[in-house]
Each structure stands twice: as C-alpha cells, then as structure tokens.
Amino acid sequence: VQDEQSLVQRARQHDEEAFAELYEKYFDKIYRYISLKIGNRIEAEDMTQQVFINALSSISSFKWRGLPFSAWLFRIAHNQVVDHLRKKTRQPTFSLNESITASNDNPQKMTEQNMDIEQLVLATRNLTIAQQEVIALRFAGELPISQVAKIMGKSEGAVKALQHSAVVSLRKILNVVQ
C-alpha cells in the first residue's frame, strides 16, 4: 500500500514512469472486469484504453481518503460500463465466442475457455446487479473483499453475503455437480 501510495503521489505530479507502473499493474484486471461486464472483446479493448486515458486526465483530482487507487480506477471503469450500457438500447450482444477466443493460441484450451466465458457472461445476467458487480470485481478484477466493499459503498459483511448468494446462484445456473 505504501509503495502504491508513493507511486500515485508521483503520478499526480506527472511522473510518467510512476503512471506507467500503475498502468501495468491494473491493465489486465481492468480489461477482464470490463470484458465480463460488456461481453464483447472489441468494445472491452476500446473501453479499457479509455479508462486509463480518463484516469490520466483526472489523476490530479485523486485524493487518499481511505479509498485505494484501485477502487478509484475501478469506479472509473464501472462508470464507463454503466454509460456504455445506458447508450445501448438493448442488452449487449455477446460476441465473446467470436472475439475473445481468437486471442488464444491453444485451440483446445480456447474451446474450453470459450465455453466457460460464454456461459459465465450469460449466467451472470441472471444475477442481481449487485451480485454481478461482486463477481466482476472479485473474480475478474481479483480485488480483495475490503476493496470491493469500498468500491460498492457497502460493508464487508454485506459484500460477503452478496458473494455467497452469487456463487450459490451461479452453481445452480451452471449446473455444477460435485
């Protein structure tokens, strides 16, 4: 946390290397988060780039008030996703099987992963909005529960309950058997 705090401090003073380090640290996580929320690789790529451009233009307004940098960054991503979905007149079409899978080098693994991704994106649509957010932040963003709670403005206990109910629902939807 100390290291990240100092990185953010340097980034706020337009230190290019510091911001580049933050970019490398969060790039994949933001991409995964957006991909899961949007379900379209091309759009996810555009939006991931835009998140970092937006973060760059507003980094000077970032202040440490118990809110970690990751929470701030994921909020930018979240707001962008919400804006994007609002602009669409209907639910996004899921083209993950045509796009995200094309980036995988291993055909066998890709087929398996493709099924999983498609199933997951469709399955999460059956969850509540709050459950979807927990799954995206926790599993795609790989954030600890404390940060998920801060991003969502909820207590850790409430997020754990949402996480529990979301996984139970996913198990039923995906028909996972022991």
Add this chain to the structure above:
Amino acid sequence: MNKEFENVLDDCLERLIVRGETIEDCLNAYPQRADTLKSLLQTALLTKNAAGIEPSPRFRASARYQFRIALQKAASSKGSFLSVWRFRLATALTTIIVMLMAGGGLVVATGNSMPDSPFYSVKLAVEQMQLNLTFSELDKARLISEFTGRRVSEIIHMAQKGDNDRVIAGTNLLNNQLEMIVGLTDYTNNLWLDGSAIKESGQMVPGTDRPLTTTTGLIMPPPLVTSLPPSPSTDAVFQSPLAEENEAPSLLTILLQDGIDNSNALRDSLSTVPESTQPALLEAIAVLEEYYDAISGTGD
C-alpha cells in the same frame, strides 16, 4: 451461522483467487464444511478460470504505445518541467555527442559496441536520436526493426560470454522495441495487418512458395527455414511511384523477414553458448515468437 459460513467461503475464495491455492487446500482447512463448500468452490474455480482472459498481445502492445503517447502529451501540456527538461537535455546531449563523433569515426566504433562496452550507452543514444528524427510511424517501425537485429547480435554475444544478466537485460530491451513496432504499425493502420492489403499484392511468405495469406485471409505461421532469400531492398520499397500504396505490405514483409532472421540467429547460437545462458536465450526466442504472432496476426 450463515455469517460464519460467509467468512469461511470468503477465506477459501481468497485462497483460490488471490493466493492460487487448490480446492483441496480449502477443504482441508475446513473439513467440517467440506460437503457444502466443495460445489461452491468448484463453481468459483470455473468462474475464476472463465474470467481470467488475457488481452491479445497485439492489443496489449498497441494500447501500451498509445498510452505512452497520451502520457507524454499530458506531461508536456501540463508543463511538467521535469519531463520537458529531461527531453530537451537528452536531445541536446545526443546531438552534441553525435556531432562530436561524426568527425572522428567513432560512429562506426559505437555502432559495433556491445553491452559490456563503455560506448554502448552512446550507441543506444544515437539510436534514440535517429528515432527522434524519424517522423513517419511506419519508418519508425522499420528503423526499430533494424535495431532489433542489433539487439539479437548483442544477446548472442553476451550469451556466448556467459553473461546471463546482460542477456536478460538485452531481452527486455528487445521486447520493448518489438512492442513498439507492434504499437506503431497497429496505431498507424490496422488494415495492413489483417491481410486485406496483402491479398491484393500476392506476396509470398519469405523463404517459401506459400502466399502470405490463405484463402481465409489468415497469414501463414512462421516457417522453419534454414536459408532465406535476401531481404527486399528497402530502396525498392520507396522508389516505386506506387510506393505509398504498397508501403504497408512491403513493410510487413520486411518486419516478418527481420523476425525470422532474428529468430533463426538466436536458434543457431543455442548450441554455441554455455548451458548457463541457454534458458535466457530461449526466453529471447519466445519473445520473438510472440512478436511474430502479433505482427502476422496469428496470435490475435
């Protein structure tokens, strides 16, 4: 009771998602909850794997390059004194150095210098200045591709001397330059990478009798070649009146050829280097292969 289970589940998810532990590890930690936990953790693992998609190498490189440009613009537009000052100082210094060296024939000496030479930093500075003086994105890509040949020679040289650290440092430098090429070409024009421009040209994969594109438009994977025809003349690329129209596919051929040459040079040197530097050399080969996939479109 429910709250307690939510804590147990969260602990297991933390182990699974963040710490990379297995389902069995969690079940062993909470044997009394194992029955209830098992299917939930299987669901969680499925979710984790599905959500763990990787950005394509091309997108990663292109996004990184564009972000770097945005960073530099932001730094200069917001009057970052430090950044602007550093840039001006670096430009002035490299100009002075090159002017001083030009008269004394030192350019040749630094051009051949290796990473363990005192002139090596000057060599890199000269390369950087050449880049600063190149304004077209595609010309920059071609120039950097030329530099990658030097990086490969340096990596081989240091590997043969058993200097593992410098092989790794050289590979990092090579990786950065390859990413810059992917970023530059993708940033400039996506068309030439997707094969649509090449289909018209009927070009062949270097060293083979296969066309660069298949009937599905996919670019063929890199061939394993032992001898290659000479690289296309760079003059020919730009002398033709149709040069501008054909510039992109011709550049692609050059980049692919450079990639194959570099990869072959590294592979050939594998048997000539000490065992201690072979893993680092293999890493350099892997970096080049990933680049080849990105530039040819087969990895995206």
